[in-house]
Amino acid sequence: MPQNVKRRRGRGRDSAAASHSSRSKVHLRLRVNGEEQEVACAPHSTLLEVLREDLRLTGTKHGCELGECGTCTVLLDGRPQLSCLLLTLECEGRPIVTVEGLAEGPRPHPLQIAFAELGAAQCGYCTPGILCAARSLLDARPSPTRQEIREALSGNLCRCTGYLKIFEAVELAARRMKDPAAQPSEETLHGRRL
Amino acid sequence: MMRLPRFRYHAPATLGEAAAILQGEGSQAMVVAGGTDLYPNMKRRHQTPKTLIGLRKIDALRGVKGSPARGLWIGPATILTDLEESALVREHYPGLYEAIHSISTPILRNMGTIGGNICLDTRCNYYNQNYEWRRAINFCMKCDGDTCWVAPGSDVCLAVSSSDTAPILCAFGARIQLVSKKGTRTIEAKDLYRRDGIDYLTKRSDEILAGITLPPAARWRSSYRKLRRREAFDFPVLGVAACVRFDGEIVAEARLWLGAVSMAPVEAAEAQAALVGRRLTEETIEEAARLAYPLAKPVDNTDFGLRWRKEMTRHFVREALLEVGPPGSPSGRGN
Numbered sequence: 108m109p110q111n112v113k114r115r116r117g118r119g120r121d122s123a124a125a126s127h128s129s130r131s132k133v134h135l136r137l138r139v140n141g142e143e144q145e146v147a148c149a150p151h152s153t154l155l156e157v158l159r160e161d162l163r164l165t166g167t168k169h170g171c172e173l174g175e176c177g178t179c180t181v182l183l184d185g186r187p188q189l190s191c192l193l194l195t196l197e198c199e200g201r202p203i204v205t206v207e208g209l210a211e212g213p214r215p216h217p218l219q220i221a222f223a224e225l226g227a228a229q230c231g232y233c234t235p236g237i238l239c240a241a242r243s244l245l246d247a248r249p250s251p252t253r254q255e256i257r258e259a260l261s262g263n264l265c266r267c268t269g270y271l272k273i274f275e276a277v278e279l280a281a282r283r284m285k286d287p288a289a290q291p292s293e294e295t296l297h298g299r300r301l
Numbered sequence: 302m303m304r305l306p307r308f309r310y311h312a313p314a315t316l317g318e319a320a321a322i323l324q325g326e327g328s329q330a331m332v333v334a335g336g337t338d339l340y341p342n343m344k345r346r347h348q349t350p351k352t353l354i355g356l357r358k359i360d361a362l363r364g365v366k367g368s369p370a371r372g373l374w375i376g377p378a379t380i381l382t383d384l385e386e387s388a389l390v391r392e393h394y395p396g397l398y399e400a401i402h403s404i405s406t407p408i409l410r411n412m413g414t415i416g417g418n419i420c421l422d423t424r425c426n427y428y429n430q431n432y433e434w435r436r437a438i439n440f441c442m443k444c445d446g447d448t449c450w451v452a453p454g455s456d457v458c459l460a461v462s463s464s465d466t467a468p469i470l471c472a473f474g475a476r477i478q479l480v481s482k483k484g485t486r487t488i489e490a491k492d493l494y495r496r497d498g499i500d501y502l503t504k505r506s507d508e509i510l511a512g513i514t515l516p517p518a519a520r521w522r523s524s525y526r527k528l529r530r531r532e533a534f535d536f537p538v539l540g541v542a543a544c545v546r547f548d549g550e551i552v553a554e555a556r557l558w559l560g561a562v563s564m565a566p567v568e569a570a571e572a573q574a575a576l577v578g579r580r581l582t583e584e585t586i587e588e589a590a591r592l593a594y595p596l597a598k599p600v601d602n603t604d605f606g607l608r609w610r611k612e613m614t615r616h617f618v619r620e621a622l623l624e625v626g627p628p629g630s631p632s633g634r635g636n
C-alpha cells in the first residue's frame with residue numbers, strides 16, 4: 108500500500124501530469140501479455156474497447172459494460188479489474204494480462220486445463236474473466252480454501268454452471284500446480300456417494 | 302456497446318493543479334477517482350462532464366497514516382482493497398472495515414476509492430437505467446425530466462444515499478477536508494450530506510475531498526450490518542452503523558446511524574440516548590432497536606418490499622449492537 112508518499116516524490120511533476128483534448132486521438136504504449144503494443148485511441152475509450160476492437164484480443168468478453176457482471180475482468184498491476192470501467196489512457200505502461208496471456212508458452216495454464224476437463228466452462232462467456240480472477244487468487248494463495256475461492260470469484264457471474272464445477276476446477280488446478288499427477292476427487296467426477 | 306461520452310481528460314500530479322483546473326472549468330468539470338460510480342453513470346448519460354480530472358497520479362491523496370491513539374488520516378483516493386488490508390483499519394475501526402469489505406465485489410474494490418464511495422451518487426430504480434429506458438418514461442426530476450415517479454407530488458427527489466461508508470463515518474465522527482482554489486475547510490462527515498436526492502452533498506462543485514480523519518479509537522467499539530439481496534454486487538438496502546464507547550461496563554457514548562433509508566444517512570438520536578448510562582444487555586439493545594426503526598421510512602425505489610425493509614431495520618439495529626457487545630467480549634470489535 109502506498110503509505111510512504113516520499114518514496115515517489117522523485118518522479119518529475121511535469122512528466123506525470125498529462126492532458127488530452129476530447130477530439131484528437133491519444134497514442135499510447137500498452138504492456139499487454141508481456142508485449143509492448145502501440146495504439147491510437149480516443150481519450151474516452153475503455154480498455155475493453157481497445158483490447159477487443161483495436162488489438163483484436165476478443166478473449167475478453169463484454170457483458171453489462173457497467174461493472175455488474177465481471178466477464179470483462181483482466182489483470183492490471185496483477186490485480187483483477189474490470190476493463191469496461193478502465194480508461195485506456197490510465198493503463199499506459201502498467202502490466203495488463205488478458206485470458207490470452209494466461210498460457211505458459213504452448214501449454215494452457217493449469218486452470219484452463221482443469222476448467223476444460225471438469226466442465227467448468229459451459230457456454231464459456233464468463234470463463235475468461237473467471238480465469239483471470241482465479242489466476243490472481245492462486246498467485247497470492249497457492250492453496251486456497253473453498254471459502255477463499257468463493258470470495259475471490261464473487262465478482263464474476265456465471266449463468267450456466269451453478270459455480271460448483273468452477274470451484275472444483277480451481278481446487279484441482281491449485282493441487283496440480285504443486286503435484287502434476289493430482290487427480291479430480293471421486294466426488295467431483297461421480298458425485299457424492301449416498 | 303455502451304460507450305462513454307466524449308470529454309477532455311486531465312491527470313494532474315498535484316492537488317493544487319487539480320483544484321486550479323476544476324476552478325477554471327467551472328461546473329462542466331468533474332473529478333474521477335476509481336470511476337466505478339462515475340463511468341457507469343456517464344455511460345447511462347446521467348452525467349456528461351466536458352472535462353474529467355483524474356486523481357490517480359496525485360500521491361498526496363493516498364495512504365493511511367496515524368495510530369489508534371492519535372486517530373487516522375485516510376487519503377480519499379486510497380483504493381478500497383488497500384484499506385481492507387490495512388491492519389490499522391481492520392483492528393481498530395472494525396465497523397469501517399466491515400463497511401468497506403461489504404462494498405460491491407472484490408474486483409470493484411480493487412478499483413474504487415473511499416473518497417468516491419463517500420461522494421457516491423444517490424440511487425433510484427427510475428434513475429439507474431440507461432438513456433433509452435429513461436426516455437421511455439419521459440425521464441425524471443433528478444436527470445433530464447421534471448416529474449418524480451416515486452412520489453409525483455414531491456418537490457424533492459427521494460433517491461437513496463447508498464454509500465456503505467457514509468453511515469459508519471458519520472458514526473465515528475469522521476472529519477472531511479475539502480480543498481478548492483479558494484482555500485481549505487474541514488467539516489464533520491454528517492454535515493457533508495443533505496436530504497435532497499439531487500443536491501445530495503454540501504460540497505461545492507469546485508471542492509475536492511483531500512482527507513478523511515478518524516478520531517482516536519480508544520475505548521470505541523464498532524460494527525456495520527448491511528442488508529441486500531445478494532452477498533456480493535448489491536448496494537445496501539439498509540446499512541446500520543454502530544459505535545459505542547464504554548466506561549467500564551457502562552455505555553458512555555453511543556452512535557447509531559442508518560444508511561440507505563433516506564437521501565442522506567440518518568442519526569438514530571433517541572436510540573443513542575436510551576443506551577447512555579446503561580449496560581449493553583439484551584433488554585437495552587431491544588429498546589434501542591425499537592426506538593430506531595421508525596426512522597427508516599423506505600420508499601419504493603430500491604429492492605424488496607417496504608414493510609419488510611422497515612421491519613428488518615429493527616433486527617439489523619439489534620444485530621449491530623449485539624455484535625458491538627460489551628467491553629471485553631471476544632469479537633474483535635476494536636478496543
Ligand SMILES: Cc1cc2nc3c(=O)[nH]c(=O)nc-3n(C[C@H](O)[C@H](O)[C@H](O)COP(=O)(O)OP(=O)(O)OC[C@H]3O[C@@H](n4cnc5c(N)ncnc54)[C@H](O)[C@@H]3O)c2cc1C
Nearest residue numbers: 174334335336337338339405413414417418420465510536
Ligand atoms: C456493480 C456495482 C456495485 C456496487 N456496489 C456498491 C455497494 O455495495 N456499496 C457502495 O457503497 N458502493 C457500491 N458501488 C459503487 C462504487 O463502486 C463505490 O462506491 C466506489 O467506492 C466508488 O469509488 P470510485 O473511486 O470508483 O468513485 P468515482 O466513480 O471515481 O467517483 C464517484 C463520485 O465521487 C466524486 N469523487 C471521487 N473522488 C473525489 C474526491 N477526492 N473529491 C471530490 N469528489 C470525488 C466523483 O466526481 C463522482 O461524482 C457499486 C458499483 C457497481 C458498479
Ligand code: SF4
Nearest residue numbers: 425441449450458459
Ligand atoms: S426519487 Fe423521483 S426524482 Fe429522484 S431519481 Fe427517483 S424518480 Fe427521479
Ligand code: FES
Nearest residue numbers: 170171172177191
Ligand atoms: S462487462 Fe465489465 S463488468 Fe460486465
Ligand code: FES
Nearest residue numbers: 229230265266267
Ligand atoms: S459458463 Fe455460461 S456464463 Fe458461465
